[in-house]
Amino acid sequence: MNISHDTSATNSSLVQPKSYSSVKVTKAAQIIAIVIGSGALFLGALDFSINVNLPLFRSDLGETLVSVQLIIIMYHGARSGMGFIAGGISDRFGIKWPLGAGIILYTIAVGLISLQDSLNPIVLLRIPQGIGVAILFTLAPALVSRAVGQDHKGLALGVTLGSMGLGTLAGTLVGGYLGQEIGWPAIFWARIPISIALLLTLVFALNGTLAKPVENRETQSFDLYGSIVLFATLFIFVLSVSLARVEGWLSPLPITLFWVTIILGWLFSIARKRKQFTILPDGLSSFPGFKSGALSNLLLTIASFVMWFLFPFYVADVMGRSVFTLGALLALMAGMNFAGAAIAGWLSDQIGDRTVTFTGAVITSIGLVFIGSGGANPTMTYILTATTVIGLGFGIHQAAVYALTLRKVPSQHSGVTSAALTVSQTIGTVISIAIMTSIINWRLSIPETSFVEAYKFAHFIVALVAIIAGLIVIKPKTGRV
Structure with a gap:
């Protein structure tokens, strides 16, 4: 397929397609x-109901904790x-029909998942669901x-x-209730x-x-x-990192997948x-605020x-609290995400995105x-x-970093720019689980080290990583972005 080279993003003096900012939107x-x-992000965020229902998947399907994690691994790979x-x-x-296709794919996938009674078809169907969610999470901000x-x-x-915070809250509380009272299929068909x-x-x-493509x-x-x-590069990279956590960083399969990714x-x-x-326009990294x-x-x-995969163990094993208490704490965090x-x-808009x-x-x-x-x-x-x-801080950062990245991007490239944020979040999730789990296991391998210490x-x-995440957006120049 012969593709023409798009240079519109690299040189502002070139003739560019008309952007939405130059067309009046009522x-x-x-x-x-x-x-x-908001509806698209809310719908996608409902998948956090999976996290609180993993024990049900394990018991109802007769699987191990490691095997049911494939439900999450394949989903993030597709995303x-x-x-x-x-x-x-x-x-x-244009955004309208691709977004519609994403909603339809997502709906078909969750409907079919709710009808399954074994792990393998669920894992396979999580791929189209992940593709659908990627479309929702990318095109909604765009x-x-x-x-x-x-x-x-x-x-x-x-x-x-x-609305992602509200979706996470609903997925955590309502999803937990539906799974407990009706069964895990309910967290899918209820969507x-x-x-x-x-x-x-x-x-x-x-x-x-807004329903049409940018002119030309x-x-x-x-x-x-x-x-x-x-797609193959990112999908296989996520699989390699996820499987390295499960099978070991030096195991043959993860190493092979790492090399395939490279x-x-x-x-x-x-x-x-x-x-x-x-597929990635020239000059993408030169858009104001994109790289940082x-x-x-x-x-x-x-x-x-870490709040979604380490904190639950702390609440259950160290504090000795119930699943309901954990759900309430995660819901509180999600609610503060919304407020933040x-x-x-x-x-x-008032004092600047970077600040x-x-x-x-x-x-x-x-x-x-x-x-x-x-x-x-x-x-x-x-x-x-x-x-x-934590919930307040994450919500503040998320809204501001999206504004920083998307505020001055040309409208004809808002989709792929929003995708960079979606992909970075997905990969960050997988890396967080893999690396921090490995660090916890390493610390626990040291004699007389307790889980609380690890x-x-x-x-x-991760607190240091969060500080670095803030420092890299600081810019000596004045101005909003």
């Missing part, structure tokens, strides 16, 4: 875009590989970014991203009505400028071969330099995701130090406070 259309974007493809398609052909001008983009993105409502809203409410972009061919290679990445890089692969925003997003995800995102969106992004990272770091220093007998007030701080050590490390 207030009603902006509200519709925010509603649809990481599809982000840039979804962004590239939307940048050329849609809002295209709909809203620079001066109010922070607030709009903050409100939209806050179908929400998916249908979102799809109908998209089809009938999103019209006009739809005539450009799509880089199919580059998309396939990029080879595919090298081939993609060579083909891109020769203008054969154009994507890297900060990756690092803070690595730091904060809403506040940060408005603040970013707010840095502040969110520092607050998250402080919370991680507190939660890691609770010791063997922490009070519930102490844990509630620390959880609140837990504290790991949290001090």
Whole structure:
């Protein structure tokens, strides 16, 4: 497939396709875009119900804790590989129909998963579900970014991203209840009505400028071969890291997959330099805030995701609390994510994206130090406070870093730019689980080291990572971004 080279992102003096910022978007259309974007992120975030129901999968399917983790591994692999493809398609052909396809694929996948009674088909169906979620998480922020001008983009993105916190909260509380009272299939089929409502809203409410491609972009061919290679590279990388955690970093399968990733990445890089692969536009890394925003997003995800796979063991094994208590604490964190995102969106428009992004990272770091220093007998007030701080900090950082990365990007590249944030978050999740689990196991291998001590050590490390995530967005120049 012969693809023309797109140089519009590298030289502002060249003639560029008309962007949405130069076309009037009505207030009603902006509200519709925010509603649809928020709904898409809410729907995708409901998958956090998986985390609280893993024990049910293990017992009902007769599997081990290691084997049921394939449900998560394949999902994240598909998410990481599809982000840039979804962004590239939307940048050329518009957001409406790719987003609709993502909703349909997601809905079919969760419906079929709810009908299964064995692990293997569930694992396979998690691939199309992950592809669907990647489309939702990529195109929802891109849609809002295209709909809203620079001066109010922070607030709009903050409100939209806050819906992820609400989805996480609902997935944790409602998903936990449905799994316990009805069974794990309920956490999948219960999403179908929400998916249908979102799809109908998209089809009938999103019209006009926002439903169309940026002018002149739809005539450009799509880089199919580059998309396939990029998908395979990211998918296999996520599998290699995930399997290294399960089977060991020096095991043959993870090492083989690492080498395959390196080879595919090298081939993609060579083909891109020769203008054969154009799924990633030239000059992508030169967009204001892109490099620092994507890297900060990756690092803070690595730091904060310990709350989803280490904190549950601390609550259950050290504090001796119930699953309900754990669910309530995670729901509190998710609720504070929503509050933090809403506040940060408005603040970013007022005092600048970088300042707010840095502040969110520092607050998250402080919370991680507190939660890691609770010791063997922490009070519930102490844990509630620390959880609140972490949730607030992450929400602030997430909204601000999206505003930083998307605020000044040309509208014709908002899809692939949003994809960079989606992919960095997915890869950060996988790296966090793999590396921090390995660090915990290493510390526990030292004689007379308790889980509490290893837990504290790991949290001090991720607190430092969170600080670095904030420092890299600091820029000596004045100005918003």
